[in-house]
Amino acid sequence: MEAIELKNINKYYGKGTSKVHVLKDVSFKAEKGEFVLILGPSGSGKSTFLTIAGILQKPTSGDVLINGTNTRNMPMNSKEKLRLNKIGFVLQSHNLVPYLTVSEQFELVDKVKNTENLSQKELEKLLESLEISNLISKYPNELSGGQMQRAAIARALYANPEIILADEPTAALDTPRVKEVGNLLSNLAHRQNKAVITVTHDLRLLDQADRVYDLNDGKLNER
C-alpha cells in the first residue's frame, strides 16, 4: 500500500478574474522506502502540492490518501492526529520556534506527541550526523541559515514520522552540505523505510532520488 497517494488533485486560489489554477489534475504516489523528488521552478505549485499532500490545506477537488485512508471527509481532529503521528515537515522557512533553544524544540515535540519519538541516544546520533550537537543550547537567531535548516530537519525526524515532506530543504546550503542532506534523506528512505518526498528546484539532489517528477505550471509528470 502507498504511504501517500494524491488522486486527480486540482487547486484554485482566488475568485472571479483573479482565480488561478495552481495544481492541474495532479496524481502522485509514494511508498515507504523511496526518496521521491519533485522538481519545479518558482511558482510552479511546489509548496501548494506539499501542503495538500501533508493535509495542511484542502484541494479544490481530488483525494489525498495516507496509508490508504482517504482524508477528504475526515474531521479536523482526526486529520491533526494523522498529521502529527505520520508526517514530518521540513519547511522552507525552517519554522523553528524563535524563543526556544534547539534542544527545547525537541522538548516541544515531546509535549504534543509523546509516543514513538526518537530515544535520547538516537537523537544524539542524529544531531551528530547533522553536525549540530554543539548547537543545542543556541536560539535560532544565533544559527546560520544552514544550521537552522539542519536543526529543522532534526526536529522533523525526532518525531520519527513514516512520511517526510520537505520543501526546498537545501535552499540555504552549499554543495557539500546539499550532498549530505541528500544522503540523509535517501538513507532515511532506504535504511529506515520512510517515504521521503522533497519538492525543490535544486538539481543537485537529482542523482540521489529514486524517482523524479517534474512540476511545471501545475502539471505533474514522472520522468
Ligand SMILES: Nc1ncnc2c1ncn2[C@@H]1O[C@H](COP(=O)(O)OP(=O)(O)OP(=O)(O)O)[C@@H](O)[C@H]1O
Ligand atoms: N494563498 C494563496 N493565494 C493566492 N495565490 C497563491 C496562494 N499561494 C500560492 N499562490 C500562487 O500559486 C502559485 C504557486 O505557488 P506555490 O507557492 O505553490 O509555488 P512554488 O513552486 O512553491 O513557488 P516557490 O518556489 O517560489 O515557493 C503562485 O503563482 C502563487 O502566487
